[in-house]
Amino acid sequence: MKRVLPLVLLLACSAPAFGQAVDRQGAKQLSDxxxxxxxxxxxxxxxxxxxVEGDAYKIAFDFKPVTDLLAKQQSFKLDSTPYFVLAKPRKDGQWDVSVDVSPKGSVDFVGPEGPQHIDxxxxxxxxxxxxxxxxxxxxxASGSTSGVTMSVKSPLQNVEASADGGAGSLSATKSANGGIDFAYSQTMTGFAETVRLDDPKSGLKFSYNVKSPHAAVDATGKGMRTKPLLxxxxxxxxxxxEAKLKANQAEFKSRLLAALxxxxxxxxxxSFKDFVVETQLGNxxxxxxSTAxxxxxxxxxxxxxYAIKATGLTLPQQMLPSWSVALLPTDIDLNFGGANIDLDSMAKKTIETLDFSKDPPLPADFGDQISADFLAKTPKAILGHSTIKNGNIEIAMEGEMTFPGKKPRADVTIDITGYDKIVETLQTAAKTDPQAAQYFTGALAxxxxGKTLPDGRxxxxxxxxxxxxxxxxxAMLKAADPVGTDDSGEEATP
Structure with a gap:
């Protein structure tokens, strides 16, 4: 039943329409x-x-049979307004699909923490x-709502979330190399969420509010293999x-390869505008x-x-020493990721080795094999050009790391503009704060x-x-480990 999702049903309207008449026979064919x-x-x-609903097919969902089925297996209850999709065949073989239903309801079930209730x-x-x-x-495709609310109650936490409204759009075209290229965008206004945690066992009692007047999601894709996945x-x-899967595992492997x-x-x-998290420790x-x-x-x-960017950043100051406020970042731009990642060889070797007639289907040491193969291709962790700023202070860094022989090798460059300002702030604070005095000593070391560049960095x-x-x-900061030692620096056992 996990597969029974409205989206899957929409995507599964795969029989060409060709302007066919909408009738009971067509409804049966669509059901099949x-x-x-x-x-x-x-x-x-x-x-x-x-x-049949006029000149379209009505795909309706009655949640009661699912609820009754799940209630027999576990404590589960779902109350929801009826939901349906209209699908109308077009003369060009495509389908006009529409939804005009405003779902409302509740869900009750028993989770690891106890009874859960969702509205x-x-x-x-x-x-x-x-x-x-x-x-x-x-x-x-396009869609919109004028308001969304959700409430989650459990023994340990309560969550209230809402949005004033939202709109989204999607488009897709045939990709040159197979599959589809797509673009998706969605906006949401007046987003707000309140979370209250209360754990009597640990004594943890905490709450926070998240707010943003405008949030957006943008996504693009190239070569998505929608048809082979279906x-x-x-x-x-x-x-x-299980018996059928074993008998037809050759076809299964073939379909897996076709989807790659x-x-x-x-x-x-x-992305969020005027994003705020209100906590008991400050805001x-x-x-x-934005995160990308x-x-x-x-x-x-x-x-x-991956990328994380923030401008106009504010952090709680209540828990910080007063001298540190001048050094808090106001803008960050962090970029990191990986390259030389060979998942193709790993996937194909797994598919080739897979054998459902054996238990387990993969050899016990298979994980070690593909892990060794993966590292042999020299995957690379990358720190793209990243910056942390505050006024006239800017820290810039970039670099990469590889793992030859399962041991890290890294090359990283760090540039700082306004380092003297950092030292000056710590030097002044060191007169009254022992902790700042320690930082000052470290900053001097x-x-x-450091190497001074022509522009002063x-x-x-x-x-x-x-x-x-x-x-x-x-300059050598640390010499090579003695030959015959393990990663911890201790002498290896012969």
């Missing part, structure tokens, strides 16, 4: 097509039903789109029985805050990248290793080798 991807059981128990509502929930069976994707889903439904690399590239960004905030991630699919030379080029040696600006 959907069952190909989600199984017949949802239809047999009455969870999903396809009927939810989505006001004026609307969606329209054109679905292309050949692409197994919406070529365009085919893989259909195979899973048709081979749920899943996608060529996906990039996404979450965290940023006038602009980009990742290649299962390729031989894949890359992954670090400065001694101080620079540290740090090189560490797999033999354990560390050099800063060409």
């Amino acid at each position: 097509d959907l069952a190909h991807y989600i199984g017949k059981k949802p239809f047999d128990i009455g969870f999903v039903k396809v009927s 939810f509502s989505i006001s004026n929930n609307k969606f329209t789109g054109i679905y292309d069976p050949d692409l197994a994707a919406f070529v365009n 085919d893989l889903l259909a195979f899973a439904v048709a081979n749920e029985d 690399p899943l996608w060529e590239r996906i990039d996404g960004t979450y 965290f905030g940023a006038t602009q805050l 991630v980009g990742m290649d699919g299962i390729l031989q030379n894949g890359q992954i990248a 670090i400065k001694g290793f 101080l620079e540290w080029v740090i090189n560490t080798k797999a033999d354990g040696s560390v050099m800063v600006n060409g």
Whole structure:
């Protein structure tokens, strides 16, 4: 039943429409097509039903049969307004899909912490789109809501979340190298969340509020293998029985290979304006805050990248010594990720070795094998050009790390503008604060290793080798580990 999701049902409208007449026979055909991807059981128990609604098909969801089924297995209760999707066949073989239902309801179940209760509502929930069976994707779609609320209550915490409204859009085209290229965007206004934690056993009692008047999500994808993924889903439904899966494992492997690399590239960004986190320790905030991630699919030379950016950053000052406030960052731009990531060889070797007739399906030492193969391709951890700023002080850094022989080798460069300002602040504070005095001594020692650049910046080029040696600006800071020692520096056992 986990597969029975409205999104899957929409994507599973894969039978070409060709302007067919909307009638009871067509409704049965659509039911059969959907069952190909989600199984017949949802239809047999009455969870999903396809009927004729004017010039469209109505795909309706009755949650009561699912609730009754889950209630027999565990304490579970779901009350929800009826939900349905309208799908109308077009003359060009595509489908007009629409939703105009505002879900509202509650969920009760027993979790690890005890009874859980969830209330939810989505006001004026609307969606329209054109679905292309050949692409197994919406070529365009848009949706909106005028308000969202959710409340979660449990023995240890209560959560209240809401948004004033939101809108989103999606488009997709056929990719040159197979699959689809897509673009997705969504905005949300008036986002607010309150979390209250109260754990009598640990004595932890804490609450915080998160607010942002505007939030957005933007994502793009290239070469998403939607059709092979749907085919893989259909195979899973048709081979749920263990005996069938064993008998048809060659086809399973073939379908897995056809779905690779899943996608060529996906990039996404979450962004917030005037983001605030109110806590008992003080407030965290940023006038602009964003997090981004980009990742290649299962390729031989894949890359992954993360970025965190904040401007107008504010941090709680109540718990900090007064002298440190002048050194708190106001802007950050952090970039990190990886390169030379060979997931293709790992995936294909796993698929080739997989054998469901054996227990376990993979050899006991298989994890060690592919781990060694992965490291042999020299994957690289990368620190992209990153900065931390405060007034006239700027810390910039970049570098990379590899793991030859399972031991790290790194090359990192750190530049600081306004280092004298840092030293001056610590020197003044050291007169009254012993902790600042310790930092001042350390700052002077670090400065001694720095190299002054023509523009006045101080620079540290740090090189560490797999033999354990560390050099800063060409000067040996730590010698190589003695031959015959392990990673801890202790003498290895012969």
